[in-house]
Amino acid sequence: MPAFLSPELGLIFWQLVIFLLVLFLLAKFAWKPILLALKEREDSIEGALRMADQAKLEMQQLKAGNEKLLAEARQERDRMMQEATVMANQHREAEKARATAEANTIIQQAREAIQTEKNAALAEVKNTAAKLSLDIAERILRRELTDPAAQTQLVDSYLKDVKLN
Amino acid sequence: MKRLLSILLCFVSLSVFANEPAGEGAKAEGFNPGEMILHHIGDSHEWHWLATDNGNFTTYLPIIAYRPGKGLSVFSSKHISNGEAEGPAKEYDGLKLEHEHLVSTDGSKVYDFSITKNIAALIGSAVLMLVIFTAVASGYKKNHGRAPKGVQSFFEPIIVFIRDEVAKKNIGPKYERYMPYLLTVFFFIWFNNLLGLTPGAANLSGNIAVTMVLAVLTLIITLASSNKYYWAHIFATPGVPKPLLPIMIIVEVIGIFTKPFSLMIRLFANITAGHIVVLSFISLVFIFKSWAVAPVTLAFGLFINVLELLVALLQAFIFTLLTAMYIGGAVEEHHDADLQIGYNEDGSPMHAAHH
Numbered sequence: 094m095p096a097f098l099s100p101e102l103g104l105i106f107w108q109l110v111i112f113l114l115v116l117f118l119l120a121k122f123a124w125k126p127i128l129l130a131l132k133e134r135e136d137s138i139e140g141a142l143r144m145a146d147q148a149k150l151e152m153q154q155l156k157a158g159n160e161k162l163l164a165e166a167r168q169e170r171d172r173m174m175q176e177a178t179v180m181a182n183q184h185r186e187a188e189k190a191r192a193t194a195e196a197n198t199i200i201q202q203a204r205e206a207i208q209t210e211k212n213a214a215l216a217e218v219k220n221t222a223a224k225l226s227l228d229i230a231e232r233i234l235r236r237e238l239t240d241p242a243a244q245t246q247l248v249d250s251y252l253k254d255v256k257l258n
Numbered sequence: 259m260k261r262l263l264s265i266l267l268c269f270v271s272l273s274v275f276a277n278e279p280a281g282e283g284a285k286a287e288g289f290n291p292g293e294m295i296l297h298h299i300g301d302s303h304e305w306h307w308l309a310t311d312n313g314n315f316t317t318y319l320p321i322i323a324y325r326p327g328k329g330l331s332v333f334s335s336k337h338i339s340n341g342e343a344e345g346p347a348k349e350y351d352g353l354k355l356e357h358e359h360l361v362s363t364d365g366s367k368v369y370d371f372s373i374t375k376n377i378a379a380l381i382g383s384a385v386l387m388l389v390i391f392t393a394v395a396s397g398y399k400k401n402h403g404r405a406p407k408g409v410q411s412f413f414e415p416i417i418v419f420i421r422d423e424v425a426k427k428n429i430g431p432k433y434e435r436y437m438p439y440l441l442t443v444f445f446f447i448w449f450n451n452l453l454g455l456t457p458g459a460a461n462l463s464g465n466i467a468v469t470m471v472l473a474v475l476t477l478i479i480t481l482a483s484s485n486k487y488y489w490a491h492i493f494a495t496p497g498v499p500k501p502l503l504p505i506m507i508i509v510e511v512i513g514i515f516t517k518p519f520s521l522m523i524r525l526f527a528n529i530t531a532g533h534i535v536v537l538s539f540i541s542l543v544f545i546f547k548s549w550a551v552a553p554v555t556l557a558f559g560l561f562i563n564v565l566e567l568l569v570a571l572l573q574a575f576i577f578t579l580l581t582a583m584y585i586g587g588a589v590e591e592h593h594d595a596d597l598q599i600g601y602n603e604d605g606s607p608m609h610a611a612h613h
Contacts, residue, residue, distance in 0.1 A: 098466060101374075102371075103369075103371045107377045108380060108468050108471040109471050111381060111384050112471060119388065119391055119438065120442070122391075123395045124391075124442070126399065131414070
């Protein structure tokens with residue numbers, strides 16, 4: 094067997110000792126801190142990404158909430174305006190009705206007053222007419238109705254008096 | 259295990275045996291490419307950086323030998339190395355080098371724990387890895403929770419890739435426990451593959467002892483984390499008729515060992531083969547001793563070298579991926595996973611929906 098194919102005892106020994114020593118030292122002073130730092134960094138990056146995602150989600154929720162709030166406010170405003178319109182209309186109608194009713198009452202009262210006045214005036218006219226008639230009849234009766242011309246003249250003069258009144 | 263390994267190694271090495279004598283016979287005294295290549299991919303007790311007309315630049319490495327009865331002896335390889343010069347082997351303290359193999363002069367048993375070129379490269383790459391990855395780790399402390407900077411930003415995607423695409427996908431929810439091994443094995447293989455391509459450097463990840471240790475560690479981790487489903491799959495393979503079970507058990511038990519064995523051979527063979535091909539193209543210059551072959555040598559050498567850069571990464575990835583898959587097979591909770599059912603997207607077992 095050629096020399097390069099037969100493992101030498103010395104090299105096996107030193108390779109084993111030195112390799113295990115390197116393995117131990119690197120494991121303790123290199124691989125452990127390196128792998129730990131890599132893991133930490135990956136975890137922190139993942140955490141940051143997850144937090145960003147969450148923030149994005151929250152932002153979206155907030156935005157959606159805002160929009161919902163805005164829509165609600167808009168709806169509320171519309172509702173309020175509608176209510177106000179309805180109320181104003183109602184109020185106006187009521188006012189109108191009240192005014193009409195009042196006007197009607199006034200008119201009614203006025204009519205009644207006019208009627209009363211009219212009745213009173215008519216009664217007075219009647220009384221006056223009766224009195225005049227009585228006066229005229231009395232005067233006619235006092236002149237004893239001798240002369241028909243004088244009678245007519247008399248009636249006319251009386252009538253003139255009436256007109257003057 | 260060892261006998262099995264030797265038998266399988268023999269099959270693998272047959273073609274290498276067949277090629278070797280031709281090269282040696284043809285060039286008896288001059289340049290011998292086979293020897294040069296084997297020398298370059300092999301281990302040695304000194305680090306030969308480069309040779310010039312004025313001499314060789316070599317670092318002599320420490321020899322550490324243990325002999326039963328004599329105890330430990332430590333000295334510089336300068337005392338027994340001939341360097342590049344020919345001549346009878348030097349002797350020191352009853353030890354000598356025979357084809358880079360440390361033997362005692364009296365023929366007694368020697369255990370060679372020398373810091374060879376490969377082990378020096380191993381220590382160097384270990385230090386390099388420690389420096390680089392503690393720097394990366396300190397980057398995470400400095401830029402806590404912020405974007406990565408500098409060397410940290412170069413290695414972060416690779417670490418994340420190993421974690422997400424290799425460990426998580428193949429092991430499942432229990433992946434975290436195996437991350438240190440997967441990352442260490444990936445960067446160890448990748449760094450040493452690249453360092454091995456550097457001129458003058460050692461061929462560490464193309465050494466079978468190195469790949470064997472890594473494969474055995476994978477095997478140990480796989481077996482240590484195996485659950486009852488893993489063993490149920492081996493000793494009572496679902497969907498297999500009862501009379502066939504004895505055969506299937508043998509096949510499955512062999513399968514436990516062939517998986518890490520394939521890991522060992524794949525990495526070793528890929529890296530060593532790459533080095534051999536690059537060195538072969540360089541050898542053409544010395545074989546033909548002509549400027550005319552330079553364009554061919556350069557073009558092919560460059561092409562293979564760039565390819566090797568890809569292979570360096572690819573083999574590190576494949577070794578890590580297969581390790582993760584073997585571990586994943588051992589820790590799988592539900593044995594219907596073969597059919598791609600029984601697991602949710604996140605890897606958690608789903609019981610309610612399935613039955």
